Amino acid sequence: SPFEITDHYIQSYKDGIAELKASAALHHPVERSFAAEYAEAEVKSEPHEYDFIIVGGGTAGAVLASRLSEVPEYKVLLLEAGGEETKITKIPGMHKVLGASKHAWGYHTEPQETWCLGHENKICPVVTGKILGGSSAINDMIYTRGNVRDFDLWADLGNDGWCYDDVLPYFKKSENAHLHEFDRKFHNQGGLLSVEDPHYLSNLSHAFLAAGKELGKNIVDYNGKDQLGFSVPQLNTENGERTSTYNAFIKHFATRKNLVVRPLSQVIEILISPHSKEAQGVKYVHEKEVIAAKASKEVILTTGAINSAQLLMLSGVGPKEQLESLGIECIIDSPVGQYLKDHPTFKGLNYIYPIEEHHDDHEHDIINYLRNGKGPLTVPGIEALAFLKTEASKDTAHYPDVYFTFVPHPKTAEHEANFDVQITLTHPKSTGYVALKTKDPLNWPKISLNHLSDADEHDITTMLAGIRLAQHLCDTAALKGSKLNDQPIDGCASEEHPFNSDGYWKCAIKHATYSAGHYTGSCKMGKEAVVDNELRVHNVHKLRVVDASVIPVSITGHPQAATVMIAEKAAELIKHSWK
């Protein structure tokens, strides 16, 4: 920065960070009730009519609002339940705190029987953003598009227009690549969404990449020709600062007269005529008011895989039996919420690494972040990735069944230097669901992720194979000196299953597996599914879903880039259909 960074300015960051951490630690999300809060409220009407109402200013919603409002004749209303990002939420190093803060919905699972056993009452958090930018404003910022085969499988399921060759131009359209090396066939410069190499890497991550090479794996651009191999992550940051889709796609166009963005506005119903089966508008709550707004062209749901399913069901689109049992008139019987996918991540593999790498200087990190856009605050702490095939894979081609996330923890006053190799399943067989608990729109939905529940044990077997592969990696000369942390997970080591036996790890997996926050599929695209290949809700007019919920086969990796691609493509489909 050309400006002098004053002590006062640095202090404002220190205070902001401390405040966010403290408020996240104390944050206990409380389930709200429409009946209690709005019983007396009259429904007011929005004074203007809009062409498009976009519900949810998150990852996809921000992209879509930006693209539709490029057409000056379209009047677009974007409604978002959460508030604004701040200079503190944009610090990449804050990602861990954000998920537990008021900027996330605070959801959790129903008690789980097959995983999450190390958590109180076997209930695990379900993290999803509640802020302009949505989950892209709170997530780990890793830019991964997925495997060529993912999209070809979408098309094979009957979704014409979604094979890899069809979607690649939309991935490229949004991208502004600032990468050390990249192939122009797969990347683009000049789009709205910045994609960068990390601005900070510790020495440990170089050793991790070298270990990959030692095993004969390639160092790859995992968004390029071949995904299998090792890499540093590509990040959605700009000069080391988080760039959410709201920041990338809307902030610069804030003066557009035809785009109205309304934060702190939670939609409680899509108004669908039971006779014409046409979406006509929405009802939303803003502060103490209940407001009805009309859309002359379309209502577009971009509320994410959990809330899009909930909102459709609250509005009469969902499994008939479930809706009727709660006293909701079923306008369209649809399998909403029944195919919820996620990526399970095992976080129980830790290595002590006695190389001197000390790190404890918070003030220095803040100054380095502000002055140079460098240092540990510019990254999410994930310093390397590997997309791999384990011995459990029956695939004959190059389809990774796991990815590794390398998370180093430098030495501090409290602990020795150590690192985690986290293992995530790319294509778990287990499937969860989102259902309604009640018909109160401010109540939380019922969520079950059901990780590791598939009958043929594909998921736990693959995770175990992933652990063994990670151990093999850590035995290389490049990571010489690293030592498996042999502190067993509570209740998992026994005479029958001693530490490091397969039995031990299977127990550990059930205790220390977490949700990656990669929710997809709850309003999936397909012929017998919830939306068609143009993302229109089957049998309802003027209503689309455009977010991660439509993804019909999970992404081999992190789903944000695919969600942005979906919104880019949807914008063109929508513009085309109203030409």
Ligand SMILES: Cc1cc2nc3c(=O)[nH]c(=O)nc-3n(C[C@H](O)[C@H](O)[C@H](O)COP(=O)(O)OP(=O)(O)OC[C@H]3O[C@@H](n4cnc5c(N)ncnc54)[C@H](O)[C@@H]3O)c2cc1C
């Ligand atoms: C902790 C975490 C880490 C992750 N890390 C990565 C990563 O590194 N890379 C990656 O690619 N993916 C990552 N993901 C996943 C990725 O962020 C999501 O898949 C993607 O952002 C989902 O986009 P979306 O548009 O479907 O939903 P969201 O971005 O969640 O947007 C939905 C928006 O709708 C709003 N909304 C919901 N209900 C209502 C309502 N009734 N009325 C008004 N507004 C409403 C929400 O507040 C939110 O802003 C991560 C997710 C989490 C939770």
